[in-house]
Amino acid sequence: xxxxxxxxxxxxxxxxxxxxxxxxxxxxxxxxxxxxxxxxxxxxxxxxxxxxxxxxxxxxxxxxxxxxxxxxxxxxxxxxxxxxxxxxxxxxxxxxxxxxxxxxxxxxxxxxxxxxxxxxxxxxxxxxxxxxxxxxxxxxxxxxxxxxxxxxxxxxxxxxxxxxxxxxxxxxxxxxxxxxxxxxxxxxxxxxxxxxxxxxxxxxxxxxxxxxxxxxxxxxxxxxxxxxxxxxxxxxxxxxxxxxxxxxxxxxxxxxxxxx
Ligand code: NAD
Numbered sequence: 001x002x003x004x005x006x007x008x009x010x011x012x013x014x015x016x017x018x019x020x021x022x023x024x025x026x027x028x029x030x031x032x033x034x035x036x037x038x039x040x041x042x043x044x045x046x047x048x049x050x051x052x053x054x055x056x057x058x059x060x061x062x063x064x065x066x067x068x069x070x071x072x073x074x075x076x077x078x079x080x081x082x083x084x085x086x087x088x089x090x091x092x093x094x095x096x097x098x099x100x101x102x103x104x105x106x107x108x109x110x111x112x113x114x115x116x117x118x119x120x121x122x123x124x125x126x127x128x129x130x131x132x133x134x135x136x137x138x139x140x141x142x143x144x145x146x147x148x149x150x151x152x153x154x155x156x157x158x159x160x161x162x163x164x165x166x167x168x169x170x171x172x173x174x175x176x177x178x179x180x181x182x183x184x185x186x187x188x189x190x191x192x193x194x195x196x197x198x199x200x201x202x203x204x205x206x207x208x209x210x211x212x213x214x215x216x217x218x219x220x221x222x223x224x225x226x227x228x229x230x231x232x233x234x235x236x237x238x239x240x241x242x243x244x245x246x247x248x249x250x251x252x253x254x255x256x257x258x259x260x
Contacts, residue, residue: 022049
């Protein structure tokens with residue numbers, strides 16, 4: 001790493017967000033963990049991460065479906081650490097249904113959490129990034145930001161929108177020391193995905209290996225999940241000096257999905 005920055009990762013008490021928090025803490029950055037649950041376990045996680053990496057880690061509860069809460073998250077990071085240098089917009093939810101049956105409240109929640117939150121957090125963080133002449137915004141999109149699948153209209157619309165936001169922010173910030181990029185993961189083995197395997201085995205009458213290869217990874221040519229560590233490493237790279245001229249683009253971590 002270059003020097004210690006403040007990194008805020010939305011939706012970071014599990015899965016990919018936690019993998020990214022772990023990687024940025026290992027790089028020596030001060031880390032802000034976030035979810036909306038505000039539990040003892042959330043705070044314990046911050047303490048554990050701090051001890052493991054010898055860097056400051058705090059937990060801030062903020063509901064990424066609410067514009068004010070998104071902006072308050074950035075304010076709290078600045079109040080605590082004096083800066084908001086690295087912003088990783090990771091919080092996301094999913095709902096699967098045909099368009100004609102898709103509940104309006106699910107559409108609204110997915111657009112709010114998966115897309116609008118990145119607008120609000122970026123809007124709150126950009127002024128200080130510009131003032132300091134250094135910043136990194138990393139938006140966690142998806143292979144579904146580049147391709148579509150049926151029954152995921154809100155998720156796919158939000159993730160495509162996130163790539164548009166990424167390019168726009170990159171152009172507005174070009175030459176100011178602040179970059180904005182997206183990462184497009186394929187299927188990642190998070191606890192959420194792991195928990196689906198037994199049900200899929202039962203539903204399809206298949207063993208674990210067959211379910212993973214033929215059902216879950218049907219569109220991922222490598223037939224291997226991406227890992228949260230690989231996603232964390234990709235964010236660390238985008239925050240390094242090697243990535244100073246990488247902006248407005250997306251990096252696919254999808255085992256070849258979008259090359260098909
Ligand atoms: P996850 O469910 O394990 O983690 C999601 C995190 O978001 C959790 O910490 C949760 O508490 C938080 N969150 C949810 N709603 C929130 C809200 N309203 N306010 C604040 N935090 C909230 O999911 P994951 O698989 O780690 O996914 C993380 C991101 O990566 C999402 O944006 C997802 O779309 C994207 N992604 C995941 C995969 C995959 O295969 N797992 C693939 C491509 C993209």
